[in-house]
Amino acid sequence: xxxxxxxxxxxxxxxxxxxxxxxxxxxxxxxxxxxxxxxxxxxxxxxxxxxxxxxxxxxxxxxxxxxxxxxxxxxxxxxxxxxxxxxxxxxxxxxxxxxxxxxxxxxxxxxxxxxxxxxxxxxxxxxxxxxxxxxxxxxxxxxxxxxxxxx
Numbered sequence: 001x002x003x004x005x006x007x008x009x010x011x012x013x014x015x016x017x018x019x020x021x022x023x024x025x026x027x028x029x030x031x032x033x034x035x036x037x038x039x040x041x042x043x044x045x046x047x048x049x050x051x052x053x054x055x056x057x058x059x060x061x062x063x064x065x066x067x068x069x070x071x072x073x074x075x076x077x078x079x080x081x082x083x084x085x086x087x088x089x090x091x092x093x094x095x096x097x098x099x100x101x102x103x104x105x106x107x108x109x110x111x112x113x114x115x116x117x118x119x120x121x122x123x124x125x126x127x128x129x130x131x132x133x134x135x136x137x138x139x140x141x142x143x144x145x146x147x148x149x150x151x
Contacts (some may be wrong), residue, residue, distance in 0.1 A: 025060045026120040028113040030050045032092060035108055035129035041100045043129040045084070048092040048099040049112040063115045064088035069097065074126045078119065084108070100131045116140055 030046035045067060052060035070081030087093040100106060110125040 010134050024114055024116040024118045025052065026118045027060050027062045027114055027125050028112060029122050030065065030110055030112055031118065032122065033110050033125060033127055035106075035127040037131060038096055038098075039131075040133040041102055041131050042096055042098045043100060044094060044096050045108060046092060046094045047087060047110055048090065050090050059116045060118075062090050063113055063117075065093075066111045066113065067095070068111070069091075070107050070109075071104055072107075074128070075109040075121075077121070078111050081107075081109070102131050102133055105130045 008035065027049055030047055030049050032046055034046045036044050036046075037043040047065045047067065049062045049064050049065050050104040051058055062085075064087055066078060066086045067084045068078055069084045075081040076097040084097055085095050087095075096108070105128050107128045110127075112120045112125070
């Protein structure tokens with residue numbers, strides 16, 4: 001009976017807090033996060049995160065990175081947009097996002113997450129890119145006339 005009374009006391013103290021609430025520190029901002037044009041209707045996204053270490057003490061272990069895409073404005077949270085990919089681990093990862101519309105700006109937000117499921121929500125992890133058609137430039141060269149003043 002004493003155990004049940006103790007649990008009831010804990011319920012009062014923890015009122016309003018979820019029992020399964022995740023605790024811990026979020027990972028630091030990404031080490032690498034770029035969005036670059038990759039041709040017509042394509043953008044190339046590169047991400048990399050590392051564990052958070054301060055004074056040789058491990059504070060947070062990175063489990064992975066989730067990247068969300070949205071048009072019009074940057075994603076506010078991990079459910080605000082389309083999940084483009086989730087990469088696990090701390091190695092650099094590059095993904096080619098294709099089937100995009102040329103001339104449309106796409107906003108990407110990267111959410112690094114820890115091995116405890118805590119996400120980094122920092123707005124510095126937001127980038128944008130606009131795919132465009134590849135432009136080819138052509139010229140003709142006349143090798144019959146060697147005088148540069150007449151070319």
